[in-house]
Amino acid sequence: MIPGVLFCCFLLLLVFLQWHRPKDKRLPPGSMGWPYIGETLKLYAENPNSFFFNRQKRFGDIFKTHILGCPCVMISSPEAARIVLVTRANLFKPTYPTSKEKMIGPEAMFFHQGAYHSRLKKLVQSSFLPSAIRGSVSEIEQIVLRFLPSWKNTTINTLQEMKRYAFDVAMISAFGEKQDLETEGIKHLYHRLEKGYNSMPLDLPGTPFHKAMKARKLLNETLRKLIQKRRQSRREGGGLLGVLLGDKDNEKLNQLSDSQIADNIIGVIFAAHDTTASVLTWILKYLHDNEDLLEAVTREQEGIRSKIVEANRGLRWDDTRRMPLTSRVIQETLRTASILSFTFREAVEDVEFEGYFIPKGWKVLPLFRSIHHCADFFPQPERFDPSRFEVPPKPNTYMPFGNGVHSCPGSELAKLEMLILLHHLTPTYRWQTVGVEDGIQYGPFPVPKWGLPLRVGRRNKTATP
Ligand code: HEM
Ligand SMILES: *[C@@H]1O[C@H](CO)[C@@H](O)[C@H](O)[C@H]1NC(C)=O
Ligand SMILES: *[C@@H]1O[C@H](CO)[C@@H](O)[C@H](O)[C@H]1NC(C)=O
Numbered sequence: 431m432i433p434g435v436l437f438c439c440f441l442l443l444l445v446f447l448q449w450h451r452p453k454d455k456r457l458p459p460g461s462m463g464w465p466y467i468g469e470t471l472k473l474y475a476e477n478p479n480s481f482f483f484n485r486q487k488r489f490g491d492i493f494k495t496h497i498l499g500c501p502c503v504m505i506s507s508p509e510a511a512r513i514v515l516v517t518r519a520n521l522f523k524p525t526y527p528t529s530k531e532k533m534i535g536p537e538a539m540f541f542h543q544g545a546y547h548s549r550l551k552k553l554v555q556s557s558f559l560p561s562a563i564r565g566s567v568s569e570i571e572q573i574v575l576r577f578l579p580s581w582k583n584t585t586i587n588t589l590q591e592m593k594r595y596a597f598d599v600a601m602i603s604a605f606g607e608k609q610d611l612e613t614e615g616i617k618h619l620y621h622r623l624e625k626g627y628n629s630m631p632l633d634l635p636g637t638p639f640h641k642a643m644k645a646r647k648l649l650n651e652t653l654r655k656l657i658q659k660r661r662q663s664r665r666e667g668g669g670l671l672g673v674l675l676g677d678k679d680n681e682k683l684n685q686l687s688d689s690q691i692a693d694n695i696i697g698v699i700f701a702a703h704d705t706t707a708s709v710l711t712w713i714l715k716y717l718h719d720n721e722d723l724l725e726a727v728t729r730e731q732e733g734i735r736s737k738i739v740e741a742n743r744g745l746r747w748d749d750t751r752r753m754p755l756t757s758r759v760i761q762e763t764l765r766t767a768s769i770l771s772f773t774f775r776e777a778v779e780d781v782e783f784e785g786y787f788i789p790k791g792w793k794v795l796p797l798f799r800s801i802h803h804c805a806d807f808f809p810q811p812e813r814f815d816p817s818r819f820e821v822p823p824k825p826n827t828y829m830p831f832g833n834g835v836h837s838c839p840g841s842e843l844a845k846l847e848m849l850i851l852l853h854h855l856t857p858t859y860r861w862q863t864v865g866v867e868d869g870i871q872y873g874p875f876p877v878p879k880w881g882l883p884l885r886v887g888r889r890n891k892t893a894t895p
């Protein structure tokens with residue numbers, strides 16, 4: 431009797447809930463897969479690109495799914511992505527796993543919205559504007575000139591080498607050109623922290639995550655020492671750290687706290703180096719596979735080199751603004767490789783969206799890669815063809831650095847370090863892949879398999895007509 435009544439109540443409740451979802455509140459189409467695991471297994475079994483592509487074909491540009499324990503809405507039209515990232519960005523907050531937040535530091539700007547975010551964003555942006563980084567050209571050139579000879583006549587793991595390069599550039603951007611006593615310690619601890627970034631967030635003795643968190647604590651202390659030293663000496667010093675130390679909120683005169691500064695310094699190093707290194711690895715791969723293009727880029731760089739050598743000076747910012755073909759190679763690499771395939775947002779309230787209903791708490795993922803690989807915007811999308819950028823892409827179809835309030839403040843620096851490397855690499859060196867395996871690995875960004883092992887040698891100038 432009682433179970434019967436309960437069952438009826440349950441049925442009534444279901445009917446009631448159905449009625450009370452107004453007809454216009456329609457969820458986007460799509461399949462939610464199995465309870466809890468949803469479509470996660472399918473995402474990993476298929477490769478991510480075909481997972482997104484197949485669903486987009488079947489359900490359209492806005493579809494729902496369920497991955498990693500969360501209901502999600504995936505977005506692959508430029509207009510809808512713009513709404514999420516720009517026009518109604520206040521309704522969609524950034525969201526990251528708590529383990530990432532703990533490792534980078536909860537006060538890093540990625541995790542925030544509103545006044546705190548915009549205060550930090552302005553500071554970080556100001557220290558990576560062209561006017562702020564143009565003075566770093568010769569410093570970055572020195573780093574390149576230290577690296578290149580060490581690659582000669584050996585087999586390098588391209589991704590690892592590019593990480594070392596991008597890390598060194600990130601360090602001078604963060605702390606300035608003058609080394610502090612603490613620099614070596616910070617480098618060492620950061621590398622220990624880094625080992626845990628993509629581990630299971632299992633905080634038990636011995637796990638990579640646990641070791642990373644230990645390194646994070648020590649890094650916290652080392653950074654605090656450096657911050658206090660710079661505060662006491664009243665010399666803020668260079669780099670982003672100098673900018674953050676110098677900031678006083680004009681009204682309240684309140685400085686950023688040590689933790690706010692430390693978390694954002696670590697955040698920027700994190701955001702700056704694997705990304706840039708992965709893109710550089712792809713550039714070497716694409717130039718290797720497209721010989722004519724490599725020769726054309728080489729000619730462009732040789733033209734600039736010969737002027738510089740003639741004038742007996744170093745590379746300057748203005749030189750880097752006269753590399754149109756090399757710049758298009760970078761643009762096309764950013765499109766083709768789309769190393770940030772998508773980003774995560776979360777609906778902060780129930781949202782009406784393009785005729786659909788997105789419930790509060792659902793994740794919303796603008797799919798950069800799907801937009802960059804859509805034949806309507808980039809004909810023959812799988813072809814590597816820098817000449818497509820001779821005309822600007824259609825609005826909102828090209829977002830390698832994101833869009834809106836959370837877009838990348840480091841884009842100019844990233845492009846600058848790629849230009850400087852190619853300027854010295856292409857006229858003097860050539861590279862051959864080692865092993866024949868073509869393929870992609872995720873770590874977590876997509877890169878060529880095994881990090882692209884290369885054999886680097888001097889360029890054989892006689893061989894080129
Ligand atoms: C080629 C290399 C890079 C790529 C492809 C890239 C891409 C991106 C993208 C797509 C976003 C937006 C993420 C989102 O909306 O959720 C982002 C954010 C960010 N990037 Fe980059 N980035 C690169 C290099 C750098 C560098 C060199 C720096 C350091 C200066 C940097 C610092 C940041 C920071 C601090 C954010 C967070 C901004 C915010 O939350 O407001 N990135 N990046
Ligand atoms: C760094 O240290 C400060 C003060 O001891 C603490 O409040 C903060 O939570 C620490 N941050 C991390 C990420 O451990
Ligand atoms: C690199 O190899 C070339 C040709 O095989 C040789 O002439 C040159 O001496 C080598 N350089 C170094 C630094 O080993």
Ligand SMILES: *[C@@H]1O[C@H](CO)[C@@H](O)[C@H](O)[C@H]1NC(C)=O
Pocket residue numbers: 890892893
């Ligand atoms: C360099 O070019 C010459 C002449 O074309 C050729 O004989 C030689 O094998 C080439 N060497 C390499 C290392 O490619």
